[in-house]
Amino acid sequence: MSNKLERKLGLFQSTVINMIDMVGIGPFVVLPLVIDIMGGPYFLYAWFAGAIISFIDAMIWSELGAAYPKAGGSYNFLKEAYGLKWGKLFSFLYVWQTLIQAPLVVASGSIGFAQYLNYLIPLSPIYQKIVSGSLVLIITLLLYRKIDTIGKIGTLLWSGVIFTLCWIIYGGITHGNFVQPIREMNDGFNINSLFFVALGQASVKTIYSYLGYYNVCHLGGEIVNPGKNIPRSMFISVIGIAVLYLAMNISVVSVIPWQEARHSQFIISTFFEHLYGSAAAKFATVLVLWVAFASLFAVMLGYSRVPYAAAVDGSFFKVFARLHPTKHFPYISLLALGVTAFIFSLLFKLSEVITAILAMRILIQFIGQAAGVVLLRKKKGIAHLPYKMPLYPLPVILVIATWLLVFISTGQTFILSGLAVIAAGIIVYQLKTKISKT
Numbered sequence: 404m405s406n407k408l409e410r411k412l413g414l415f416q417s418t419v420i421n422m423i424d425m426v427g428i429g430p431f432v433v434l435p436l437v438i439d440i441m442g443g444p445y446f447l448y449a450w451f452a453g454a455i456i457s458f459i460d461a462m463i464w465s466e467l468g469a470a471y472p473k474a475g476g477s478y479n480f481l482k483e484a485y486g487l488k489w490g491k492l493f494s495f496l497y498v499w500q501t502l503i504q505a506p507l508v509v510a511s512g513s514i515g516f517a518q519y520l521n522y523l524i525p526l527s528p529i530y531q532k533i534v535s536g537s538l539v540l541i542i543t544l545l546l547y548r549k550i551d552t553i554g555k556i557g558t559l560l561w562s563g564v565i566f567t568l569c570w571i572i573y574g575g576i577t578h579g580n581f582v583q584p585i586r587e588m589n590d591g592f593n594i595n596s597l598f599f600v601a602l603g604q605a606s607v608k609t610i611y612s613y614l615g616y617y618n619v620c621h622l623g624g625e626i627v628n629p630g631k632n633i634p635r636s637m638f639i640s641v642i643g644i645a646v647l648y649l650a651m652n653i654s655v656v657s658v659i660p661w662q663e664a665r666h667s668q669f670i671i672s673t674f675f676e677h678l679y680g681s682a683a684a685k686f687a688t689v690l691v692l693w694v695a696f697a698s699l700f701a702v703m704l705g706y707s708r709v710p711y712a713a714a715v716d717g718s719f720f721k722v723f724a725r726l727h728p729t730k731h732f733p734y735i736s737l738l739a740l741g742v743t744a745f746i747f748s749l750l751f752k753l754s755e756v757i758t759a760i761l762a763m764r765i766l767i768q769f770i771g772q773a774a775g776v777v778l779l780r781k782k783k784g785i786a787h788l789p790y791k792m793p794l795y796p797l798p799v800i801l802v803i804a805t806w807l808l809v810f811i812s813t814g815q816t817f818i819l820s821g822l823a824v825i826a827a828g829i830i831v832y833q834l835k836t837k838i839s840k841t
Contacts, residue, residue, distance in 0.1 A: 407624075407731075408474055408550070408624040408625050408708075408726075408731065408732075409550060409625060409731060410624070410625055410626060410627050410629075411550050411554065411625060411627070412550065412554055412622060412625050412626050412627060413626075413627045413628075413632065414627075414628075414631075414632045414635055414636055415558075416554040416557060416558065417619045417622070417626055417632055417633070417636040418619075418635075418636040418639050418640055419554075419557050419558050419561040420554075420557050420618055420619065420622070420701045420704065420705070421615060421616055421617075421618050421619050421636055421637065421640035421701075422561060422564065422565075422615075422640050422643065422644060423557060423560050423561050423564050423694075423697040423698055423700065423701045424614075424615030424616075424618040424698055424701035424702055424705065425612070425613055425614065425615035425616060425640060425644045425698070426564050426568065426612075426644060426647075426694055426697075426698060427512045427515070427615075427694060427695050427697070427698025427699065427702070428511075428512050428515030428516055428519060428691070428694070428695035428698065429511075429512075429515070429611055429612040429698075430612040430648055430651065431515075431519070431670060431671050431691055431694075432515050432518070432519070433608045433609065433611065433612050434651075434652060434655065434664070434670050435664055435665050435666065435667050435668075435670050436605075436608050437449050437450070437605045437608050437609060438656075438661050438664055438665040439665040439666070440601055440604050440605040440608070441601050441602070441605050442601065443587075443661065444584060444587035444588045444590075444656070444661055445588055445598070445601075446605065446652070446661070447584065447585075447588050447649065447652060447653070448588070448602060449602055449605035449606050449608070449609045450609050450645075450648055450649055450652055451649070452602060452605075452606045452609065453606055453609030453610045453612065453613045453645075453648075454613065454641065454645035454648070454649075456606070456610060456613075456802075456805050456809075457610070457613040457614075457616055457641050457645070458638070458641050458642070458645070459798050459801050459802055459805075460616075460617075460769065460773075460802050460806075461616050461617070461637040461638060461641050462792035462793070462798045463772065463773050463776055463792065463798060463799065463802060464616070464617040464620055464637060464772075465633060465634035465637055465638070465790050465792065466634075466776060466788060466790055466791060466792045467480040467620070467772060467775070467776065467779075468480075468617070468619065468620040468623060468629070468633040468634070468637070469629060469630045469631075469633050469634055469788070469789040469790040470779075470787070470788050470789065470790075471483060471623065472623035472624065472626060472629030472630070472633060473623045473624050473712060474621070474622065474623060474624035474625070474708040474709075474711060474712040474715075474733075475498075475621065475623070475624075475708055475709050475711070475712025475713060475716075476617065476620035476621040476623060476705075476708075476709065477494075477497050477620070477709075477768050477771075477772055478494045478497055478498055478709055478712050478713050478716075478718075479494075479623075479712065480772045480775055481493040481494040481497055481767075481771055481772060481775060482494040482716075482718070483775075483779060484772065484774075484775025484776070484778045484779050485775060485778065491718060492829070492832055493767060493771055494713065494718060495713070495718055495719065495828065495832045495835075496767050496825060496828045496829070496832070497709075497767050497768055497771075498709055498710055498713040498718070498719050499824075499827075499828035499831060499832070500763055500764065500767060500768070500824060500825075500828065501706055501709045501710065502710060502739070502740070502743065503743075503763065503824060504759075504760055504763045504764055505702070505706035505709070505740055505744075506740055506743035506744035506746075506747050507744075507747055507751075507759060507760050507763070508614075508702050508706070508760055509539060509542070509699055509702055509703055509740070509741075509744035509747075509748070510535070510539070510744050510747035510748040510751060511760065512695055512698055512699045512702065513534075513535035513536070513538045513539050513699060513744070513748045514531075514535050514748055514751070514752070515695060516534070516535065516538055516692055516695040516696065516699075517531040517532070517534040517535040517538070518531065518668075519669065519672075519688065519691055519692060519695070520534060520688075520692060521668075521669075522669040522672045522684075522685075522688045523685060523688055523689070532748070532749050535748040535749070536745050536748050536749050538696070538699065538748075539699075539741060539744045539745045539748050540741070540745060542696070542699045542700055542703050542741070543703065543737060543738065543741030545700065546700065546703055546704055546707070546732075546737055547727075547730070547732075547734065547737065548730055548732070549730045549731065549732065550625050550731070550732060553704060556700070557697075557700065557701065557704075560693070560696070560697035560700055560701075561697065563690060563693040563694065563697060564693070564694050564697050566690070567687070567690040567691065567693065567694050568647045568650075568651055569647075570687070570690070571651045571654050571655065571671065571674065571687075572647070572650045572651055572654050574654060574658070574674065574675065574678050574679075575650075575651075575653060575654020575655065575657045575658055576654065578658060578678050579654065579657030579658040580657050581653060581654065581657045582657075583657055584652075584653045584656045584657055584661070585653065587661075603808055603809065603811075603812035604812050606809060606812070607758060607761055607809055607812050607813055610761065610809060611760065611761060612648065613641070613644065613645075613648075614760075615640075615698070615701065615702070615705075616637050616640045616641045616644075617637060618701055618702075618704075618705040619632075619633050619636045619637060619705075620633060621705035621706060621708050621709060622704070622705055622708060624708070624712075625708075629789075630789030630790065631789065631790075633790075634789075634790045654674075655670060655671070655674050658674055658677050658678060659673060659674055659677060669688070671687055671688070671691050672684045672685075672687055672688045672691070674687075675687040703737065703740060703741065703744075706740055707732075707733055707736045707737040707740055708733060708736070709736070710723040710733075710736040710739065710740075711723055711724060711726075711733030711735075711736040714736075720835075722735055723735050723736045723739070758813050758814070758817050759817055759820060759821075761809065761810075761813055761817075762810065762813040762817035762818060762820060762821040763820070763821045763824055765806045765807075765809060765810040765821070766810065766821065766822075766825065767825065769802070769806045770802075770803050770806050770807065773799050773802045773803050773806070774799070774803065776792075776799055777796065777799060780795075
């Protein structure tokens with residue numbers, strides 16, 4: 404009986420899992436929010452900003468993921484970068500945060516799914532909670548199987564994601580004035596302090612829609628030829644999704660004026676209703692729900708490997724180290740995240756969850772591992788690295804500065820909540836350390 408994860412995911416399947424993680428309910432729910440925040444046609448700049456930040460950050464993830472292709476992603480990166488003492492603390496804090504923010508990510512998708520279902524079936528708030536909670540349970544059960552089967556399911560879900568986005572883009576190109584939004588974006592464009600404030604707030608939402616390009620790092624122990632496939636899958640994912648997002652946004656506002664789109668609760672359904680009528684709008688809504696379902700599948704898959712990796716390493720609670728005796732996947736970790744996500748899906752609102760997700764992750768995960776790249780290069784050099792980021796250290800400087808600005812843009816409430824989670828993690832770490840010594 405094998406007690407190790409199996410390397411069964413190639414470049415295509417790794418990219419597929421990344422992309423379906425990125426494209427969930429987020430871009431459809433966030434689209435009108437971004438237009439409203441930017442207050443006009445300049446909302447496309449926020450989507451450009453999200454793409455650029457994701458691409459630069461993917462350079463850091465690629466260098467780390469290729470060098471340390473193990474289950475757990477950032478857990479391994481932080482442990483290796485910060486040494487014996489601080490590495491244990493930072494990696495523990497990351498896993499601690501994962502037990503909270505990963506279920507929040509799943510909850511955000513399930514809540515968004517339930518809200519969008521209202522277009523087809525009007526639901527009371529209670530029934531929306533029942534739908535969102537039930538969806539989490541279904542995803543958990545679907546992931547309760549071998550990794551090679553997971554790859555096949557992921558490919559099937561990905562086909563629906565790509566079809567949906569391409570149909571939206573096709574609709575805009577063939578029935579709308581596709582170039583008009585681009586002209587409006589540049590007409591009378593004026594850069595001032597208010598623009599940057601709005602851009603920062605809007606970018607919090609667009610970055611949320613790009614998150615997931617690094618999912619392959621969480622699955623590092625199950626990737627074939629990780630030194631090449633991990634970086635390639637991330638860059639393909641970011642570039643591909645950025646093109647699709649920008650084209651989708653342009654398509655939507657070429658059919659529905661941005662003044663109307665900013666207030667639309669079911670923007671994609673409304674888009675297809677304008678073009679093809681009610682029946683097509685209902686079918687498109689089903690596709691949007693398919694996309695949301697696919698994203699939750701990928702999110703739960705990737706994050707379930709994080710507590711497992713830490714537990715196997717002896718740095719987290721031992722129970723999370725268990726693999727299923729016949730299917731060889733971390734079932735305790737998966738069930739723990741599933742139960743927590745189920746609870747969160749019943750408690751929170753979507754807008755709160757989106758901002759909380761970013762605020763909680765930025766300091767330890769994104770900024771922490773960006774600085775960790777510098778430490779690792781100083782300690783170990785670069786000769787052993789399968790992938791070396793270009794223009795070093797510029798990407799590191801840009802990433803740290805950008806994530807700090809995004810963190811500030813989340814607002815005081817979410818900044819304090821993110822710091823509170825870190826503080827609670829430090830207390831738990833100290834208690835765990837004392838118990839281990841006795």
